[in-house]
Amino acid sequence: MDSVLTTAKSWLSDFFDQEVKEEIQQLITNDPEELKDRFYKNMEFGTGGMRGLMGVGTNRINKYTLGKSTQGLSNYIKRVYPDEQQKVVIAYDCRHNSDTLAKTVANVFSANGIKVYLFSELRTTPELSFAVRYLDCQAGIVLTASHNPPEYNGYKVYWTDGGQIVPPQDGDIIAEIDKLLYEDINFESNENLIEMIDADVDEAFMNASVANGNFDAAGKDDFEIVFTSLHGTSITAIPEVLKRAGYKNVTIIEEQAIPDGNFPTVESPNPEEPEALSMAIKKAEEIGADMVVGTDPDSDRLGIAVRNLDGDIELLNGNQTMMLMTKFLLDKRREVGMQGNEFIASTIVSTPMMTALADAYGVECKVALTGFKWIAKMIKDFPDQHFVGGGEESFGYMVGDFVRDKDAVTATLLACEIAADAKAKGSSFYKELIQCYVDYGFYMEKLISMTKKGISGAEEIKQMMVDYRENPIKEIDGSKVVWIHDYNNSLATNQLTGKTETIDIPKSNVLIYTTADGTRMAARPSGTEPKIKFYFSVNAKLDEPGNFIGKRTELQNKLSRIVSELNLG
Numbered sequence: 001m002d003s004v005l006t007t008a009k010s011w012l013s014d015f016f017d018q019e020v021k022e023e024i025q026q027l028i029t030n031d032p033e034e035l036k037d038r039f040y041k042n043m044e045f046g047t048g049g050m051r052g053l054m055g056v057g058t059n060r061i062n063k064y065t066l067g068k069s070t071q072g073l074s075n076y077i078k079r080v081y082p083d084e085q086q087k088v089v090i091a092y093d094c095r096h097n098s099d100t101l102a103k104t105v106a107n108v109f110s111a112n113g114i115k116v117y118l119f120s121e122l123r124t125t126p127e128l129s130f131a132v133r134y135l136d137c138q139a140g141i142v143l144t145a146s147h148n149p150p151e152y153n154g155y156k157v158y159w160t161d162g163g164q165i166v167p168p169q170d171g172d173i174i175a176e177i178d179k180l181l182y183e184d185i186n187f188e189s190n191e192n193l194i195e196m197i198d199a200d201v202d203e204a205f206m207n208a209s210v211a212n213g214n215f216d217a218a219g220k221d222d223f224e225i226v227f228t229s230l231h232g233t234s235i236t237a238i239p240e241v242l243k244r245a246g247y248k249n250v251t252i253i254e255e256q257a258i259p260d261g262n263f264p265t266v267e268s269p270n271p272e273e274p275e276a277l278s279m280a281i282k283k284a285e286e287i288g289a290d291m292v293v294g295t296d297p298d299s300d301r302l303g304i305a306v307r308n309l310d311g312d313i314e315l316l317n318g319n320q321t322m323m324l325m326t327k328f329l330l331d332k333r334r335e336v337g338m339q340g341n342e343f344i345a346s347t348i349v350s351t352p353m354m355t356a357l358a359d360a361y362g363v364e365c366k367v368a369l370t371g372f373k374w375i376a377k378m379i380k381d382f383p384d385q386h387f388v389g390g391g392e393e394s395f396g397y398m399v400g401d402f403v404r405d406k407d408a409v410t411a412t413l414l415a416c417e418i419a420a421d422a423k424a425k426g427s428s429f430y431k432e433l434i435q436c437y438v439d440y441g442f443y444m445e446k447l448i449s450m451t452k453k454g455i456s457g458a459e460e461i462k463q464m465m466v467d468y469r470e471n472p473i474k475e476i477d478g479s480k481v482v483w484i485h486d487y488n489n490s491l492a493t494n495q496l497t498g499k500t501e502t503i504d505i506p507k508s509n510v511l512i513y514t515t516a517d518g519t520r521m522a523a524r525p526s527g528t529e530p531k532i533k534f535y536f537s538v539n540a541k542l543d544e545p546g547n548f549i550g551k552r553t554e555l556q557n558k559l560s561r562i563v564s565e566l567n568l569g
Helices: 002-010 018-030 032-039 063-080 098-111 125-134 169-178 199-213 238-244 274-287 318-336 353-361 372-381 408-424 429-440 454-470 545-565
Strands: 050-053 087-092 115-119 139-143 152-159 194-197 224-228 249-252 291-295 302-307 313-315 342-347 364-368 386-392 396-399 442-451 479-486 491-494 500-502 511-515 520-525 531-540
Touching: 002 018, 002 032, 018 032, 032 454, 050 063, 063 098, 063 139, 063 152, 063 169, 087 098, 087 125, 098 115, 098 139, 098 152, 098 194, 125 139, 125 152, 125 199, 125 408, 152 169, 199 238, 199 408, 224 238, 224 274, 238 249, 238 408, 274 291, 274 302, 274 313, 291 408, 302 408, 302 429, 318 342, 318 353, 318 386, 318 396, 318 408, 318 429, 342 353, 342 372, 353 364, 353 429, 364 372, 372 386, 372 396, 396 408, 408 429, 429 442, 429 545, 442 545, 454 511, 454 520, 454 531, 531 545
Parallel strands: 087 115, 087 139, 115 194, 224 249, 224 291, 342 364, 342 386
Antiparallel strands: 050 152, 139 152, 291 302, 302 313, 386 396, 442 531, 479 491, 479 511, 491 500, 511 520, 520 531
16 A cells, blocks of 8 residues: 555656646545545556546546556657658547547647647548558557447557557557656647648548448338447448448437437346347337347448348347358359459357358458457468458447448448348348358357456456366366366467467467367456456257258257356356
8 A cells, every 4th residue: 555655746746737636636545445546557568459447646637647547658750750741530429528538648748749630520530540551651549439338438459450559550659658757758748739620531431431331231211220429430431331231211219329428228238238229129120120230439330230030030149140141252252253362260269160160151350369359460460361251249240441440330331232122132130140150060159257346356357267277177178178278378278188389469368168069168357348348159960041040949959058157147
């Protein structure tokens, strides 16, 4: 506690605003536990940059923590690009303080002689990624906390390729930040170096989105979509992109169309949660719509709900939509002629079905750590290969390489193209998915997410990972564990033979068990939230679409047994 108190008192100097000093003094006097949580560590870069609770303190998102990161990033940019006009682009979402924090970040960059393009109003994360290359910038920043609760905000850093920063570069930037005192931050803006942007970049981004996501599908005239932006940024892009692609029947959930950082109509603005799309699904049932699409606040994730075999609207998961989107793109690529250098991409905790799909099409499936920054890095690392598309289980997808992050704008258009085309042919999005299960194997996944807040929660998560490593699971649902992949030490071990293999991707605190029957369980602490996540995958052969219901029940029962057996239910 002494070190926490010392750190907190350092924020009582004249450099800090008076209201900040008053709040800290109140915490010192009245709430030592809250003080400890705010100052026991520095906000860190995770899988998605910095993300956390807003408030005063080193372990909070505020003008000083973001200012220090921006000062360090400014120093790094000037060191790496000393002979160029350094330029950055900044976007922000609907969250509380995002606009003022974005201006603070712009002020620091400009104070350091760096040209700043600042969006005049909220914009989507994929447009920010696009804008980095479109405006020939060295870096980009978006102020967002993605789908986290209202009290959160965050700071994603992008580099010249439009992808988020990755090792070793992120380490180099962190080293620059760690050299600094808060008093080293230059907040004195040079307004001549800050240029507001909007319509020109919007137009270029939307044209690119339509060019990459529109395949002139049949059946658009009678295809009905219900869309919700969940109070976020996608309202600035998706309705217009769908209109330009020829979709005339788009019903917008007006109650959720106004950007609002309180997200008043949902418990969580996360399209992975069925509750978040309940209002849109209800409307779709009322008007007989074919598809529901909802996006998270910064419009990088999308949830899709379609009509199932009973005609009811059913929310699909990220693995399911990723599979069908990738197959569709591969089919379109095959129509114009495969070049032999194509690849698709996924992550270590996403469905193994992506590899089965790649094998069937004779293309490579590159598998990365969780986070689209790793998929973006693949595109940069393999310039002689053509990236078709790829995604991850957490409701993110990337169509081609014009955006280098999850892109719910273009993915929404792609999903509508698939569904409209299928309907015109007498099929449906759902039926096409079932055919994938017949063709490539019926894989079913489940995610269990446990929230463990605060210092004690972080320790509990750490101990859980220690226990899984020191006391490995021997079998899952009666099937022996064959392989344990420990990404923290880059080692895969065969539990039956003792054979070991080196894992040739960067280290990460992830542990994956794989059994003899192909069942898989992964344990992974979140890099951006106080959570530990468990990912399960089971599979079976589906010989024909008519047996789908029975086989689905069989796999659902298997997942339930596994969750109960591991005491994670």
